[in-house]
Amino acid sequence: MSMRLYNMVDYIPLWALFAITLIIACLSFEGGFRIGRWRSRQKEHEREVVVRSEVGAMLGMVTFILAVTFWIASAHFDASRQSIINHANIIRTAYLRADLLPEPHRTEIRNLLREYVDIRLEANRSGKLDYAIARSEELHNLLWAQAVAAKDKTSNPIFAGYFIQSLNELIALHTRRLAIRAEFNIPTAIWVVVYVIMTVAVFAIGCHAGLTRARRPLVVTAFVLIISVVVTLIADLDNPRKGSLRVSQETMVDLRKAMNSANH
Amino acid sequence: MQLNGLLDTLPLWVLFIATLTVGLLSFEGGFWVGKRWRRRTEKEQEIVVRGLIGGMLGLEAFMLAFTFGAAAAHYDARRQALLDEANAIRTAFLRADFLPEPHRAEIRNLLREYVDVRLEGVQSGKIEQGIARSEELQNQLWLQAAASREETPNTAYVVQFIQSLNEIIALHTRRVIAGNEFRIPGIIWIVLYTITALAAASIGYHSGLTGMRRPLVALALILAFSAVIYLIADLDRPLYGFLKISPRALVDLQNKMKAQIR
Numbered sequence: 001m002s003m004r005l006y007n008m009v010d011y012i013p014l015w016a017l018f019a020i021t022l023i024i025a026c027l028s029f030e031g032g033f034r035i036g037r038w039r040s041r042q043k044e045h046e047r048e049v050v051v052r053s054e055v056g057a058m059l060g061m062v063t064f065i066l067a068v069t070f071w072i073a074s075a076h077f078d079a080s081r082q083s084i085i086n087h088a089n090i091i092r093t094a095y096l097r098a099d100l101l102p103e104p105h106r107t108e109i110r111n112l113l114r115e116y117v118d119i120r121l122e123a124n125r126s127g128k129l130d131y132a133i134a135r136s137e138e139l140h141n142l143l144w145a146q147a148v149a150a151k152d153k154t155s156n157p158i159f160a161g162y163f164i165q166s167l168n169e170l171i172a173l174h175t176r177r178l179a180i181r182a183e184f185n186i187p188t189a190i191w192v193v194v195y196v197i198m199t200v201a202v203f204a205i206g207c208h209a210g211l212t213r214a215r216r217p218l219v220v221t222a223f224v225l226i227i228s229v230v231v232t233l234i235a236d237l238d239n240p241r242k243g244s245l246r247v248s249q250e251t252m253v254d255l256r257k258a259m260n261s262a263n264h
Numbered sequence: 265m266q267l268n269g270l271l272d273t274l275p276l277w278v279l280f281i282a283t284l285t286v287g288l289l290s291f292e293g294g295f296w297v298g299k300r301w302r303r304r305t306e307k308e309q310e311i312v313v314r315g316l317i318g319g320m321l322g323l324e325a326f327m328l329a330f331t332f333g334a335a336a337a338h339y340d341a342r343r344q345a346l347l348d349e350a351n352a353i354r355t356a357f358l359r360a361d362f363l364p365e366p367h368r369a370e371i372r373n374l375l376r377e378y379v380d381v382r383l384e385g386v387q388s389g390k391i392e393q394g395i396a397r398s399e400e401l402q403n404q405l406w407l408q409a410a411a412s413r414e415e416t417p418n419t420a421y422v423v424q425f426i427q428s429l430n431e432i433i434a435l436h437t438r439r440v441i442a443g444n445e446f447r448i449p450g451i452i453w454i455v456l457y458t459i460t461a462l463a464a465a466s467i468g469y470h471s472g473l474t475g476m477r478r479p480l481v482a483l484a485l486i487l488a489f490s491a492v493i494y495l496i497a498d499l500d501r502p503l504y505g506f507l508k509i510s511p512r513a514l515v516d517l518q519n520k521m522k523a524q525i526r
Contacts (some may be wrong), residue, residue, distance in 0.1 A: 063322040
């Protein structure tokens, strides 16, 4: 349940998110504007000067919240990029070190590692992550069994230990990547706060504009557009597998090619 | 990603002038609209506009600052990867001492060529060829290490060498990725320019509303934004601009290795 809530924003296409944010912002401005106008016609109403500083503070808050959320999202994007590199590197290291093990385990381990990379690339294409995770964990077990079997056969246990070291690291990185995928997303709670503060602040701006009894200022359009653009960018950054910002799989593709060419 | 390729073809000074032009044109457009609307707007509206512009400029400043932070972090990652690589190659070069001949001499020659190829790739800009040749050399190094394993009585030494060889290979991947992919994504550039244009237009509109002449400070502000964007682009490009990463560590290593020919 909580897992599902986590990724609520993930299910909405980015263009729709942009449109929804824009509409919410425009509506809250309009609502605030009408209420402000209505208040200004009453005998006793707020002093404009007081409202002005309150609105200023709220604007500061919106700016700050958006900026910090942007920072979190871009750090998350970088973390998933980093973890792909680490993963590809450790797979390559294990693949090379399999050279140190006796046959038939060497070939067997290399085949398993090739399948391991294939599964990851395939999951990225098709989006069937659950299957890929399950199969990856099976492969970990198979690799481990091969390493243990090789250990007994080899004349030199140092080499087997050496391979096992990289296999352990590979499994640890898999766990780490799962954690990045599941937890580093911006939680729904933060999204709710972002939207609530944005709505309230734009509403307050509307109120303020209404209280002055002036017309709707044109600049509001620019402001509302900027906010919607930034919110969309944050959502785009936050999900590395969707939208225009995808974490490139180039490292894994290169690794797979290198594995084929080193097929001795 | 295509946008990044497009941006890379522009020299940095062109980018700076383009940013400045976008900012000034947006300002001018906003100014023009503000002047025309002045008759129709009441004085009170100006207060609301002022507050909104404060908010927009704040957001713009934050976005620029954070993008700058990301670009600087990528720059550091590239520099660090180069230093680490020089160290790893040096370690492998030293550890080759533990291996029996003829592998020792062979490995040292390969490592010398490896450093030459790396430097050549960075200096000439022919990155693709450098990468391909580097990977060939890695394979040959690995074959040498695997062969010497059979011949040496003490495998602990071979393991030490293999460890540093693995590190060299891993750092190669890291450097390739850091150069190709640790970039500011195209969409962030689009957002930065959108915000800059909208903010500049709003300042212009505000000036137009007040009915005064164009303020000089607006020009300073647009110049400052363009300068920061210029700096971000410079940090973001691995091979061009003032903030190029110096291959000093590799050059030093090359000299040391040459001095050690036996």
